[in-house]
Amino acid sequence: MYSTEKTEEWFSVYVDSFRVDGALENMQELKRKHSWRVCGIACAIAESLEWNEPRDRWLAHAIGLLHDTARFEQYRDYKTFADAASFDHGDRGAEILAREFDWEDVEDGDREKLLAAVRFHNKIEIPPKTPLAQYRWCALARDADKIDVFRMVQSRIDNGTIYDMLPRHKKVTGLSPALVEEVRATGRGSYKNARSLQDYRLIQLTWGLDLNFPVSAATLREEGIFARIAEDLEKYEIKDLTGEIIKKIYNM
Structure with a gap:
């Protein structure tokens, strides 16, 4: 076989x-x-x-x-x-x-x-x-x-079909304080604290810390995926957190 x-x-x-x-x-x-x-x-x-x-x-x-x-x-x-x-x-x-x-x-x-x-x-x-x-x-x-989920989510956000893929996230907008605190404390986020698309994006950004091979992080960095997530979350006043996560990803 x-x-x-x-x-x-x-x-x-x-x-x-x-x-x-x-x-x-x-x-x-x-x-x-x-x-x-x-x-x-x-x-x-x-x-x-x-x-x-x-x-x-x-x-x-x-x-x-x-x-x-x-x-x-x-x-x-x-x-x-x-x-x-x-x-x-x-x-x-x-x-x-x-x-x-x-x-x-x-x-x-x-x-x-x-x-x-x-x-x-x-x-x-x-x-x-x-x-x-x-x-x-x-x-x-x-x-x-x-890598594929990062690309797929970004593509669907760009073409306006993200809620076809994540329908339940359409019901709530903004970041969950519990999720933000969890990410600050542990570097990871759990779905039990996630409700919105923004929550999902923050969790997704933390995935970058769990990439195993330098080529994986480099590929997504070159495609601008991490920067786009940070940009989408900019208005929620957690730039210090997203910046710290991205810095860690880039230094892996």
Whole structure:
């Protein structure tokens, strides 16, 4: 199964099983396209880091494409991508893949790398006890996923479709004081304190502190993504906080 073509075929058949009358729901289609983009980003990062062994190239491709496997079931059954209101999509994705993916001829160590990357791509952090052989693949999944979400959110803000993607954030405007204080205290923000698009943007900015590879931060910096977030939050008088976060990101 060390074949990108076979992996793509498995993914396409799996996703197609969620089609109704030949079509995915809009949010499932969003995740299908996201998965393909993350696949490309993961492969590009791996190539830039010279992870050039054939199995490394396959792992980067498979991890990117399969990281959100559980999202399709999640939206079908719960009509949400909120893990707190349904299930942990990283854990569920690893369970689905362990049970249903074609593992023929894939060595056990590579199987565990892929499953760990899927399981931990959405966690607050990679568990410290994660074996070193798996750790870099978890880091790759997290960076590639974040890069695409950064780009996707910025693009939708620019073209006026952001609330199609984040409908619940339309109900409230402004920053939550509890979230600002949480970010000041910990450098991270939790969704329990987030209500608005501005809250989401502040949380997203903190993601920059969790990027694992210099090329990831450099890519987003060159695209102006971090500066745009800071600009969008400027009127909320937290320039000291956003400036400090960006400075830390740029110095990583």
